Amino acid sequence: MDATLDAVVIGAGFSGLNAARILRGEGKNIVVLEARDRVGGRTKHGQIARLDIDLGGMWLAPSQVRLAELADRMNVGRYPTYLAGKSVLTMAGKTGLVNGEDFTEFLTIQEKIQAYLLLRKINHLLSALDEVDPWGSPQSKKLDSTSVEIWLCEATQSERLRSLIRVICASLFCAETSQISLLFFLNYLKGGGGLESMISADTGGGQNLLFHGGVHQIARNMAQELGSALRLNEPVHSIDVSNGIAVVNTQSAQFWAKRVIVAVPPTLTNKINFNPPLPSAQTALHTRLSMGSVIKFWIAYPTPFWRQQGFNGSIVRDDRPASPCFDVSPPNSELGLIAGFFEADHAIHAGDSNTLHRRETVIAMLAAHFGEQALKPLDYIDVDWSREEWSKGCYGAFAPPGVMSHYGSSIRTPHRSIHWAGTETATQWAGYIEGALQAGERAAQEVLRGLS
Amino acid sequence: MDATLDAVVIGAGFSGLNAARILRGEGKNIVVLEARDRVGGRTKHGQIARLDIDLGGMWLAPSQVRLAELADRMNVGRYPTYLAGKSVLTMAGKTGLVNGEDFTEFLTIQEKIQAYLLLRKINHLLSALDEVDPWGSPQSKKLDSTSVEIWLCEATQSERLRSLIRVICASLFCAETSQISLLFFLNYLKGGGGLESMISADTGGGQNLLFHGGVHQIARNMAQELGSALRLNEPVHSIDVSNGIAVVNTQSAQFWAKRVIVAVPPTLTNKINFNPPLPSAQTALHTRLSMGSVIKFWIAYPTPFWRQQGFNGSIVRDDRPASPCFDVSPPNSELGLIAGFFEADHAIHAGDSNTLHRRETVIAMLAAHFGEQALKPLDYIDVDWSREEWSKGCYGAFAPPGVMSHYGSSIRTPHRSIHWAGTETATQWAGYIEGALQAGERAAQEVLRGLS
Structure with missing residues (x-):
């Protein structure tokens, strides 16, 4: 066991795979440990009527450059x-048809004005927010004390617009507006380029x-490039960084490495025993976040x-x-x-x-x-x-009130030789595949700096 | 393995011990499985200057009749x-001394009036709440969307009173006001007889x-009465109730029983694999509650x-x-x-x-x-x-906004032959030893009805 690795990457979702790809590209000796019997994390291959499909994440926004570049390189179209045609829309008791996604057709003139004002309020809040350090802004404690629901009821009197925001929250976070911190909501929108771009399926949205054939195949291609450096069915039980070297233990094996990248949903890190324990604020953050x-x-x-x-x-x-x-x-x-x-x-x-x-x-x-x-x-x-045992929810973790402003600043802070990836640690498109890639890239760069 | 037990009780805190005591009193054949090497759960024996003390829960309110009765029976004084004398009090930049607990001495006349009005608001909200079914009241969704912090800032303009409530929340829940649902806060106060009784150390508080010698000794006495029915160092990995009988698995043993009582903090049930899975709302509740x-x-x-x-x-x-x-x-x-x-x-x-x-x-x-x-x-x-690996926090679990009104109603709902105890499932003095005893008693009664 004198074969000390440069790094162990835990989790073979898009984030862990991208970190591994970059480290290997720099000639580093690594191992990727994945708890499941497959790669891809919250993307997943499936079949319907014999067609290959995505049972998890699947879309690409044109501004998601990392994912687009990977797909181009692998010739995934x-x-x-x-x-084209009419969408069906029901909101607060009124059903109708609108062209494409133009939900404003559905609103009365008065509601259109209110929608304009509501969006301006949101954009005003967004402009005051620092996407890398949202917890550092003077407003953050106040924004974080409030749920989206409470803010919403103050921000507009229109029941139809409230209903719309509730549906949007359910679609973005798979959680109810009463459960989500306003600060977290705003920070998420900011990282995705604003509300309009995030909810849209039209150009730019x-x-x-x-993806033809599904986005999951990109993960599979990345895994193939890793060859025997990838080990499936290896859930990690404990990570010991108390001495200079990191010791990563699974049921059946032990890995020694200079650095570790943990690329799993933050809520699942509680399944791993850390020695020494993680900083208390980091544990508090991980345990208080919830999966959608x-x-x-x-x-x-x-x-x-x-x-x-x-x-x-x-x-x-x-x-x-x-x-x-x-x-x-x-x-x-x-x-x-x-x-x-x-x-x-x-x-x-x-x-x-x-x-x-x-x-x-x-x-x-x-x-x-x-x-x-x-x-x-x-x-x-x-x-x-x-x-799903190794996801416990999707698409990502969300923060209830009072969590981000108190403990959020530790989300990307390395703990000795342990670095954090996973889409939740991204500063852009957190909760998306693109965020996973960005986080993996950032963690890999941290590791490369640490190794040099 | 044809020796089918009447019940397996998981957790030997006060709740599990009380359930076991009652079931044994009715002649039932039971086993208690405890993950730790000791009983008492969130109470714990310690020593300081050679004196036996409580490192966990320790106080008794006169209205906590179950704990008092147990102590009487065991001659624990x-x-x-x-x-007697002065307490030191600092609140919002002002330090002073008050007699006993009379913090009102510390307030200006204006603040006293505001304190009176604030307490009246709280009591008004409490009177409208059903302590057994708080999620059923028409107001519950709205109360649950709000954090205590947001409500507090609306309820009083006095920075000193706000500070006082923040300190009280920290003391009751070991969490910040921005993190706690107002509905949860109110329900907790209701079960403890109101704010004044809960925060007081004086008569009735x-x-x-x-306890002379510590409250932990009551747990130890209860454990002694169980004899070999108690098994320490037996963390439960899985519970299978898919067939008529419950199969409870630990690392080293398997137990067959007609009924199971789970008497661990709800946030720790995620360590147990349930087959069939728990109802989704129950899992959502357990994962979204946080420990203080x-x-x-x-x-x-x-x-x-x-x-x-x-x-x-x-x-x-x-x-x-x-x-x-x-x-x-x-x-x-x-x-x-x-x-x-x-x-x-x-x-x-x-x-x-x-x-x-x-x-x-x-x-x-x-x-x-x-x-x-x-x-x-x-x-x-x-x-x-x-x-502490088998507590992950104290004194109890608290609910962030949007959890109790959505999933709270399942907190005591049996899942096939699995029944729920633990202080968080109590309707009175939840979060206290008394609540643990009440919950254990209720779960035992459910099991007795199920067995008959």
């Missing part, structure tokens, strides 16, 4: 989310592009028949559990595919039923809007991410 | 917390009486010399980390003992230093008020409860 709750579903039809009816397949309803959903049919297939989500409390409630029951819920919603053809899908599949 | 942060210290002097100076030993300062502290010297000893706390963020920061450093902090504070004699203690001891 993209296609835009289908938006967070849900703009999809989401069940992602896919449903397949012989054709995207809704398009002929003038629909684009998008349904956003604040009164139905299986929303939002989108037409994600790949252009090189005849199949009609819709992917959607049970989010936040809807996911928690639907988590106690079963796939068959959820399938019925989805079909009933689609049939209500797209007619009888929706009753006969070819295939249906879903994944409850809260039940 | 009580003595009142010493209050939560800190009124101390506290370091309890004891310091011993040859005599309670501060008494001669007219002090009662109580120091409550919002600007010092080692506060509050109290004179807890037993009347049958000549020693002068002070017990106190690093709470909430003070505990988190002090958790990264060491016992020697914390000892200096405590001594400096005592010397500043009680003079040079404080510089030479006989002994000092402290425990960081966040670092």
Whole structure:
């Protein structure tokens, strides 16, 4: 056991894989330990009607340069989310159709004015925030004492706009507005380029592009490049950095390394025993963050028949559990595919039923809007991410009030030779694959500096 | 392995021990599994200057009838917390001395009026709350969206009163006001008989009486009565209730039982694999609750010399980390003992230093008020409860905003043959030993009904 590694990377999601790729590129001797029997973390390969699909993260925003570059290098092509036609929208008791994503069509003139004012309030708050050090701003304690819900009820009198923000929060965080710190919400928006860009599937938006064959294959390609440096089914039990060298223990093996990168969701670090213990503020942060709750579903039809009816397949309803959903049919297939989500409390409630029951819920919603053809899908599949042992939720961790301003500043602070990756530690697009890549890159750079 | 037990009780804190005691009293065949090498949970035996003391929970309120009755039966006597003389109080930049606990002496006439109005607001909110079903009230969602901090800043303009409530929250929950749901706060106060009774050490208050020899000995006595039915060092890995019988697995053994009582802090249930999985709302509740942060210290002097100076030993300062502290010297000893706390963020920061450093902090504070004699203690001891593997914090779990109203109703709901105990599941004095006993009693009764 005198073969001391340069680094051990824990977690083979996009963050750990990217850290490993960069370290190997610099000729470092590393090992990647992954608890699951697969790579990709909160992205995951699946099949529906024999087509390869993403059961986890899947979209690309044009501003997400790291992910785009990786995909280009691997020749993984993209296609835009289908938006031509009408979306179905229900908000606070009113149902209607709008063109593409233009939800403002749905608002009265008065509500449009209020929406403009609300967005200006948000952007004003965002402009005062430092995205790298949001806890350092003079306003941070106050913003962090408040839940998004409390702020929302003060910020607008429009029940329809409140409903819209609640749906957006559920979609971004898979949590309810009452559970999310306003400071965390704002910081998240800031890192993703603002509210409008994050919720949009149109040009420039967070849900703009999809990968032919799925984004998960990029993780698999990165894993292949690692060869035998990647070890699956190796959950880490303990990390001892009390002496100069780091000792990483799994059930079956022990690894000695100069540096360690922990690239797992912060809420899962509690499964690892650290010696010496992590700084108290870091433990407090990790234990107080919560994972969002989401069940992602896919449903397949012989054709995207809704398009002929003038629909684009998008349904956003604040009164139905299986929303939002989108037409994600790949252009090189005849199949009609819709992917959607049970989010936040809807996911928690639907988590106690079963796939068959959820399938019925989805079909009933689609049939209500797209007619009888929706009753006969070819295939249906879903994944409850809260039940995945090594995720315990998706898309990311969120902070309840009073956590970020008190302990947030330690989220990226190395503990002796331990460095932190994972999308939650990103300063841009935290909670997204792009954030995972950025965090992995930053952790790798820390390690390279530490080794030199 | 055909010897099927009536019940397995997991956790030998006061809650599990009481459940076991009641089940055995009814002739049931049970086993108690405890992860630690000792019983008592969040109570713990210690010694200072050769005197037996409590390193965890220790006080008795006169209205806590279950604990009093147990103590009576075991002939464990009580003595009142010493209050004769002046307490030191600092709040929002003003330091002063008050008689006993009468902090109102410290307030201006205007502040007294505001304090009266604030207390009336709290009591008004309490009167509208159902202590068994707080999440069912029409107001619950709104109360639960708010942190105590946000409510506080609206409820009073007095910075001194705000500071007082912040100190009270730190003392009750070992957490900051910005982190605690107002609904949770109110429900907690309701179960403890209201704010005034909970914060008082005088007749009727939560800190009124101390046990000769320590409350931990009551847990030890209960454990002795269990004999070989108690198994220490047996952390439970998994519970399988998928077939009619419950199968409880530890590292070394397997137990079959008709019923299971889980009597551990809800945040620790995540260490146990349940098959079938717990209901999603129950998992969401357990993962979203947080444990408070506290370091309890004891310091011993040859005599309670501060008494001669007219002090009662109580120091409550919002600007010092080692506060509050109290004179807890037993009347049958000549020693002068002070017990106190690093709470909430003070505990988190002090958790990264060491016992020697914390000892200096405590001594400096005592010397500043009680003079040079404080510089030479006989002994000092402290425990960081966040670092205790099988507690991960004290005194109890608290709920951030948006948790109780969404998932709280499942806190006592049995999952097949699994029943829930632990002080957090109590309807009265949750977070106290009395709550632990009440919860254990209720769970035992559920099991008895289930077995009959």
